[in-house]
Amino acid sequence: MTAVVLDGIVLGLQFGLLGVGLTLVYxxxxxxxxxxxxxxxxxxxxxxxxxxxxxxxxPAVVVGLAAIGLLGFLLDTTLMRPVYARRGDxxxxxxxxxxxxxxxxxxxxxxxxxxxxxxxxxxxxxxxSILGVRMRTGSLLASTIAIAAAGLLLLFFRGTxxxxxxxxxxxxxxxxxLVGINPASVRNLIFALSAVLAGLxxxxxxxxxxxxxxxxIDFTILALIVAVVGGLGSILGAFVAGILLGIVNTVxxxxxxxxxxxxxxxxxxxxxxxxxxxxxxGRRK
Amino acid sequence: xxxLLEVDGAEKRFGGLPALDGVTFGVDEGEILAVVxxxxxxxxxxxxxxxxxxRLTAGSISLSGSKLDGLPPYRIRxxxxxxxxxxxxxxxxxxxxxxxxxxxMFGSATGLLSEREARVxxxxxxxxxxxxxxxxxxxxxxxxxxxxxxxLARALAGHPRLLLLDEVMAGLNDAELEASIGIVRTVRNxxxxxxxxxxxxxxxxxxxxxxxxxxxxxxxxxEGAPAxxxxxxxxxxxxxxxxxxx
Numbered sequence: 320m321t322a323v324v325l326d327g328i329v330l331g332l333q334f335g336l337l338g339v340g341l342t343l344v345y346x347x348x349x350x351x352x353x354x355x356x357x358x359x360x361x362x363x364x365x366x367x368x369x370x371x372x373x374x375x376x377x378p379a380v381v382v383g384l385a386a387i388g389l390l391g392f393l394l395d396t397t398l399m400r401p402v403y404a405r406r407g408d409x410x411x412x413x414x415x416x417x418x419x420x421x422x423x424x425x426x427x428x429x430x431x432x433x434x435x436x437x438x439x440x441x442x443x444x445x446x447x448s449i450l451g452v453r454m455r456t457g458s459l460l461a462s463t464i465a466i467a468a469a470g471l472l473l474l475f476f477r478g479t480x481x482x483x484x485x486x487x488x489x490x491x492x493x494x495x496x497l498v499g500i501n502p503a504s505v506r507n508l509i510f511a512l513s514a515v516l517a518g519l520x521x522x523x524x525x526x527x528x529x530x531x532x533x534x535x536i537d538f539t540i541l542a543l544i545v546a547v548v549g550g551l552g553s554i555l556g557a558f559v560a561g562i563l564l565g566i567v568n569t570v571x572x573x574x575x576x577x578x579x580x581x582x583x584x585x586x587x588x589x590x591x592x593x594x595x596x597x598x599x600x601g602r603r604k
Numbered sequence: 605x606x607x608l609l610e611v612d613g614a615e616k617r618f619g620g621l622p623a624l625d626g627v628t629f630g631v632d633e634g635e636i637l638a639v640v641x642x643x644x645x646x647x648x649x650x651x652x653x654x655x656x657x658x659r660l661t662a663g664s665i666s667l668s669g670s671k672l673d674g675l676p677p678y679r680i681r682x683x684x685x686x687x688x689x690x691x692x693x694x695x696x697x698x699x700x701x702x703x704x705x706x707x708x709m710f711g712s713a714t715g716l717l718s719e720r721e722a723r724v725x726x727x728x729x730x731x732x733x734x735x736x737x738x739x740x741x742x743x744x745x746x747x748x749x750x751x752x753x754x755x756l757a758r759a760l761a762g763h764p765r766l767l768l769l770d771e772v773m774a775g776l777n778d779a780e781l782e783a784s785i786g787i788v789r790t791v792r793n794x795x796x797x798x799x800x801x802x803x804x805x806x807x808x809x810x811x812x813x814x815x816x817x818x819x820x821x822x823x824x825x826x827e828g829a830p831a832x833x834x835x836x837x838x839x840x841x842x843x844x845x846x847x848x849x850x
Binding site for chain 2: 479480481483484486487490491493494496497498499500501502
């Protein structure tokens with residue numbers, strides 16, 4: 320049981336990182352990025368391509384993540400502009416449709432150019448014992464990276480004025496503008512950051528199991544579930560939800576079966592919405 | 605004294621209805637100008653167009669000779685125009701200090717400040733409005749009067765040249781009103797900040813304003829020293845309704 324829970328936490332930390340990017344973009348601009356998972360996979364494939372050119376793994380990861388961050392920035396400054404120019408339901412709908420289009424385009428391109436590509440970073444070394452459970456070094460490294468990234472994010476958003484500036488836009492865009500903050504540049508920055516985080520999740524995931532070019536939709540659905548359960552717009556909520564859902568995931572696939580896990584996760588999301596419509600740590604409107 | 609703000613032929617229409625129509629006036633550096641008028645006269649719209657929250661349909665606004673209208677609110681903030689709204693906008697999930705530091709860091713004309721410099725300015729501003737001892741308190745625990753003072757501190761932390769106050773004295777008791785009048789006067793006297801102030805509370809206006817501008821249906825009805833303006837027959841009529849029809 321301990322092993323299953325530990326595995327769940329390893330997975331959950333990555334879920335959290337995946338969800339936090341989605342939740343930030345939604346909180347800032349009201350855009351639920353349906354291409355989030357595709358950006359993650361595109362990041363992984365970028366790393367795979369970089370490794371293919373002969374780069375060592377670490378520089379390849381840096382190059383791949385920088386590329387996906389740049390793409391995120393460009394998407395936000397070009398394609399998303401008409402979305403942010405609208406208000407209310409119109410913005411939400413246009414955002415959903417445009418990002419869904421981006422998701423299809425990325426999926427199509429990957430399927431066309433790299434149908435059998437998959438990133439699989441193998442981390443050598445003997446298993447290490449944690450709480451009496453032998454953990455693979457790949458899992459531990461993936462978790463360490465996820466914990467470090469989560470810690471840095473929380474430190475930035477809670478402990479620095481720049482991070483509080485970003486949070487202020489989430490809370491009240493007009494109030495933030497009155498303080499002198501430009502919401503558009505904050506959104507640019509966070510969309511890029513969100514893409515980098517998505518790419519990072521795909522990379523850490525590839526340390527324990529291969530990430531294929533067609534995995535985008537799975538990542539997107541996971542990110543949506545995590546963000547909704549955590550409370551859209553809540554950074555801490557995404558991590559809490561990620562870890563809980565990670566444990567639910569491994570427990571259900573261990574005791575019930577892999578095939579049913581997605582249904583269990585969706586049920587957990589549905590239950591959360593029924594009991595707490597604003598998510599675990601979401602603000603009530 | 606030199607002219608700080610110039611509003612020339614300002615017009616704002618919502619649909620076909622004019623909220624502002626041909627409003628022209630200037631504000632000198634260091635002046636306290638009150639804008640009064642009946643409900644719906646366009647007072648708040650005027651402040652919002654200066655602050656960039658609403659766009660003019662025609663006319664222009666300039667600060668020290670450079671064009672202000674058409675700029676987004678954060679750019680106008682960086683030019684030194686800070687706004688305090690009737691409904692407090694402080695971020696409820698943060699402490700008073702965190703709010704003030706935000707104002708210092710992002711509101712400054714010189715771009716982003718260092719964390720340390722922003723803290724120093726925030727501390728000064730909080731001290732100025734008398735909220736130093738509440739700096740660590742979450743904003744959710746503040747009452748309306750304290751929230752408005754905190755907003756003022758947040759605005760002042762960015763070292764503005766022009767302060768726009770939108771009915772910040774509404775709903776205060778006598779003691780709070782007196783404190784508010786005192787602080788606005790001190791802001792001008794000690795910091796040299798120019799103030800444009802929309803207000804309904806006439807007691808405060810007569811006490812504090814050096815010049816009054818009266819708006820009615822978006823047009824300027826009168827302008828001048830408080831005592832003179834309030835004796836103006838057209839102003840009396842706008843406030844009390846027409847007496848000639850009786």
